[in-house]
Amino acid sequence: MSLASWFRWNEPSNRISQRNPTEMVVETLMMELSWQIKQAEKQQRERDNEYRKIKTGVDYGWLVSYPKQSYDISPGERLQLEDMCTKIHPSYCGPAILRFRQLVAEYEPEVQEVSRLFRSVLQEAAEKIKEEEEAKKLARQWNTKNKTSLSLTTFKSRSRISPFISDIKTISEDVERGTQPTRRVWSMPEFRNAK
Secondary structure: OOOHHHHOOOOOOHHHHHOOHHHHHHHHHHHHHHHHHHHHHHHHHHHHHHHHHHHHOOOOOOOOOOOOOOOOOOHHHHHHHHHHHHOOOHHHHHHHHHHHHHHHHHHOOOHHHHHHHHHHHHHHHHHHHHHHHHHHHHHHHHHHHHHHHHHHHHHHOOOOOOOOOOOOOOHHHHHHHHOOOOOOOOOOOOOOOOO
8 A cells, every 4th residue: 555545645636626716706806905905014114214214314124123914904894895806707806906906006005095995996896897797788688689670671671672763853864865875894784774
């Protein structure tokens, strides 16, 4: 008996296959939020150090030790954000993260503002999803209407219309009567008004 059968290293992981796509989206988005909060804290500490250095003229940054993460969002707000994340379709997860990163880089928010910025990105993504669903619904309605109207169009097109037979007299027709019609090239068909 080999040791590999005891440790089950060779078996595929069932954890990934059992996970729901919605759970993965929520976890991914919330990990991105916590990472951005850590980055905002780091930037805020760096700004505070620069301010102290300019104010005092001395750099004591090497002496100070900071906690790993001092700011955390409230549990109620976390639950609200997780609920909003469940409404995001997996195909919008990547674009939502990119938009969030873009806004964080553009505004350089304080630590407390990061969660509000994240909420606005989630609302924007949810609105886009809703708009696309409405557009798809309208397209489906349009397609069903077109199928019915197409049958009416084919019924109406069975009657023939001759555009060259007309009882309406025009000035150009009177002028053309006085001249002899020119012969056309063989590749072009000849249309004559039969009266």
